[in-house]
Amino acid sequence: MARINYSDPSKASDRTREILDKNRNANIFRMMAHSPSYFEQYCRLGGAIRHKGELDPVVRELAITRTGILCEAPYEIVAHKRIGKNVGVTDAQNEALENWQAATCFNEVQRAALAFTDEIVKLNKPTDATFKAIASKLTPGALVELQLSVGFYIMTSKFLETFEIDLQPVAEVVG
Missing domain, CATH: 1.20.1290.10 (AhpD-like)
Structure with a gap:
């Protein structure tokens, strides 16, 4: 059981909900969404790592x-x-x-x-x-x-x- 409650997507901004939806509302992202600005930047860097590099x-x-x-x-x-x-x-x-x-x-x-x-x-x-x-x-x-x-x-x-x-x-x- 998580140490604090996961964020409630229904109380999040449209942008945060959009990112959560793209990431299937996974628990890690629901926790991270407590800090919307960090969450958004985390997802941007994670997306670059997973989809934009030359590394095999x-x-x-x-x-x-x-x-x-x-x-x-x-x-x-x-x-x-x-x-x-x-x-x-x-x-x-x-x-x-x-x-x-x-x-x-x-x-x-x-x-x-x-x-x-x-x-x-x-x-x-x-x-x-x-x-x-x-x-x-x-x-x-x-x-x-x-x-x-x-x-x-x-x-x-x-x-x-x-x-x-x-x-x-x-x-x-x-x-």
């Missing part, structure tokens, strides 16, 4: 889901495993993310991105060796997008856990 969407979703795992944010993990499947992440990859280092289902770029993700979350920044490994495989733009994706979803995971956002029932997420 599979790499992005693997990194985002791994971030949720490391931040212990079940809502994030469930949501991005589903999103990942929609962009090409395999079931084997989703299942292996908990212990990706021992898995054989990730290619060289994906492994470098996952190592980069692990070190950003665990060490606050990647080691020189890890940075060089991923920088040799991505364009500067894609590298920036990968780092911003991980950072954005660290923030998102911490938001979810701070407010103890309830998982959506599957019918609401899929429907």
Whole structure:
């Protein structure tokens, strides 16, 4: 159960309701809508991360889901495993993310991105060796997008856990 009540969409501005509707009134957004201006900007950056960059969407979703795992944010993990499947992440990859280092289902770029993700979350920044490994495989733009994706979803995971956002029932997420 969430630590505070979710916002009431019927009391929100037209713009906030419009954004909530576009996002299926998901619990994370209903909580975030308590601050309409932050909510709108959060959604703009999240939309850019998910839809406007050059970073391979599979790499992005693997990194985002791994971030949720490391931040212990079940809502994030469930949501991005589903999103990942929609962009090409395999079931084997989703299942292996908990212990990706021992898995054989990730290619060289994906492994470098996952190592980069692990070190950003665990060490606050990647080691020189890890940075060089991923920088040799991505364009500067894609590298920036990968780092911003991980950072954005660290923030998102911490938001979810701070407010103890309830998982959506599957019918609401899929429907």
